Amino acid sequence: MVKARLARVLHPVERALDRLRPARRREDLVIDPYLGYATPSEIILRGRVLTALRRTAPDPDGSWWTNLRQMVSLFLTSEVAEVPVRCGDVTAITDEEGYFDLHLPRGDAAPGWVGFDVTLDGEGRRLEALVVGPDAPFGVISDIDDTLLETGAYSLARNLWTSLTGSTATRHVFPDAVALMKGFRAAGAPVFFVSSSPWNLHHFLREIFRRHDMPKAPIFLRDLGLSRTQFISGTHGDHKGSAVDAILAAHPGLPFVLVGDTGQHDPPVYLAAAQRHPGRIVRAIFREPGKGAYAKDAAAMEALRALEVRVESGRDYSAIDV
Structure with a gap:
């Protein structure tokens, strides 16, 4: 109940802050790819649309302060809602946090990792999903x-x-x-x-x-x-x-x-x-x-x-x- 009340209060604030951000050019948007999986009838590709990808630069000798700054940067993402992501004839629209799932027909996909080209306004990204074979023991x-x-x-x-x-x-x-x-x-x-x-x-x-x-x-x-x-x-x-x-x-x-x-x-x-x-x-x-x-x-x-x-x-x- 407390979390629900917080959501009702803070969600409009978050949306108002989003509207104050500079307008995003569609050509600047990128897909953050997640590894997907398959069901008996579908292959599910997953990802998120952002204005920029955040990555760290690992250094075994890096200080804790350097690592802290890099880790915090991973959370400073700007997600993009309501944009279409396509794979062939299948289209998904990102939700308010930028996430999407593309549900493709499984067809005759062979067991193992399969890849598909996913496009966002013509820009492609390869997304992968795991297809489990019938001989898997568990x-x-x-x-x-x-x-x-x-x-x-x-x-x-x-x-x-x-x-x-x-x-x-x-x-x-x-x-x-x-x-x-x-x-x-x-x-x-x-x-x-x-x-x-x-x-x-x-x-x-x-x-x-x-x-x-x-x-x-x-x-x-x-x-x-x-x-x-x-x-x-x-x-x-x-x-x-x-x-x-x-x-x-x-x-x-x-x-x-x-x-x-x-x-x-x-x-x-x-x-x-x-x-x-x-x-x-x-x-x-x-x-x-x-x-x-x-x-x-x-x-x-x-x-x-x-x-x-x-x-x-x-x-x-x-x-x-x-």
Whole structure:
């Protein structure tokens, strides 16, 4: 209720500020590309239209102040609403935060990564989507913060400091998580990443994963923008649960392994997903950062076991076999 009231008050203010910005020339607009995915009938391309792309310049020896300025710049985007984005005969109109989804017919697309040329007023951009093949043994949905990437999300102060003062060259990825994800890739399992981080960090996260040879994977992030009805788009659990629902709906019949941590209370979120999708979640793997699992996380893990989900947890993933 508080967030809804804030939205009603602040949304008109945000729109008024948008109108004060200098007029944007259509030829200056750019597409920020996100990795998409496929359903049995569609290929979904995703992205955002902005007036400029924001990128960082990683330097292993850069100061925390340099990294902070670069990270803050990622959030100083100017999104563009109500512009058409096209791929062939399919057109999408950007929403008020500049986001768009293009729903293309899947046709006979071969399994693997497929690319399509998307145009914005004639200017092209290549967008990619993952098509999962019928021989995939299972799928993997993994959290990012404190699951793959050390963040300290269980402490707000530590989370903010780590997130804002690191770079793609210095952020710490857990070696045991890299080994686990590579094991899933070797087993032929498609991987999907889910995080409550904002979409502004999509390219940043992709660069970190690329540097560590992590599986290339669609990333489901969170819109922190302001709408007419909502101040920040839902809670951490709501976002993660909705992303899990979307991924499972896109791959009917495919069993899934969920990977997460107890720092942001992933066990209750995954338990709720297993209850919504009986039989689809076959395994859950949790890292226990900080002081370990809280009582409600431990209870949720036991409830998952009662649903015949294979549950494994520990300080790291070094003892986990794919």
